[in-house]
Amino acid sequence: MRxxxxxxxxxxxxxxxxxAISLARAVAAVSAPLDGIDVVVCPPxxxxxxxxxxxxxxxxxxxxxxxxxxxxxxxxxxxxPLMLAGLASYVILGHSERRQYDGETDEGVARKVASAVAHxxxxxxxxxxxxxxxxxGATEAVIDRQLRAAVSGLDTIAGSGLxxxxxxxxxxxxxxxxxxxxxxxxxxxxxGILHERFGDDAGDVPIQYGGSVTADNxxxxxxxxxxxxxxxxxxxxxxxxxxAILAAAAG
Ligand code: PGA
Numbered sequence: 613m614r615x616x617x618x619x620x621x622x623x624x625x626x627x628x629x630x631x632a633i634s635l636a637r638a639v640a641a642v643s644a645p646l647d648g649i650d651v652v653v654c655p656p657x658x659x660x661x662x663x664x665x666x667x668x669x670x671x672x673x674x675x676x677x678x679x680x681x682x683x684x685x686x687x688x689x690x691x692x693p694l695m696l697a698g699l700a701s702y703v704i705l706g707h708s709e710r711r712q713y714d715g716e717t718d719e720g721v722a723r724k725v726a727s728a729v730a731h732x733x734x735x736x737x738x739x740x741x742x743x744x745x746x747x748x749g750a751t752e753a754v755i756d757r758q759l760r761a762a763v764s765g766l767d768t769i770a771g772s773g774l775x776x777x778x779x780x781x782x783x784x785x786x787x788x789x790x791x792x793x794x795x796x797x798x799x800x801x802x803x804g805i806l807h808e809r810f811g812d813d814a815g816d817v818p819i820q821y822g823g824s825v826t827a828d829n830x831x832x833x834x835x836x837x838x839x840x841x842x843x844x845x846x847x848x849x850x851x852x853x854x855x856a857i858l859a860a861a862a863g
Pocket of ligand 1 (some may be wrong): 779783786823825846
């Protein structure tokens with residue numbers, strides 16, 4: 613059975629190493645008593661080593677926010693899967709901010725997901741429609757296209773540790789979360805596509821909801837039959853908020 617995965621996406625925060633360490637310490641403290649969920653923090657790449665060191669043995673996993681699909685080479689500014697070995701066990705791929713600001717494409721996400729799995733990293737592959745796409749009734753088509761592309765390089769998902777994050781772009785950082793019923797119908801669509809591609813292994817894939825998840829609304833998303841976790845941005849920088857989200861997931 614799948615375990616809920618609650619991941620904190622710190623994005624380009626916090627600005628100092630000391631703050632990153634204290635945030636990691638605070639997450640470890642609030643996670644310690646909780647059972648039955650996987651807790652992940654995804655700091656900026658420059659803080660990965662220190663945060664991984666701080667969290668060693670705490671039960672809180674570390675994730676990267678992106679990576680390059682190649683192991684090495686002339687790719688200025690990039691981080692390779694080999695560099696993440698021993699530091700991160702997860703990697704967020706295809707986040708809408710990278711699609712929007714860094715030109716990440718469906719094909720690029722596919723290469724990264726395949727590379728992550730090949731290197732023993734659990735991909736958190738993010739999909740989600742923009743506001744204009746939602747308004748024009750294209751949500752289902754966008755999810756279908758992004759998801760099929762993201763997993764196109766995988767022959768099987770058994771043992772891959774794959775996680776899918778459904779993040780409607782218009783809900784990210786806006787304080788306007790999706791309606792839980794909408795999140796459930798997209799999560800069910802995602803589960804259906806995975807089932808069609810990979811059979812019963814689809815039942816093992818945690819599907820997260822992300823987009824303005826807070827201590828107040830987390831329980832409603834986590835209670836949905838096809839939602840097994842959350843990808844949390846803003847609230848993951850506030851230890852009391854993140855703690856409440858974790859507690860909702862642990863039930
Ligand atoms: P948010 O970000 O929780 O601040 O909306 C979510 C995300 O981008 O993963």
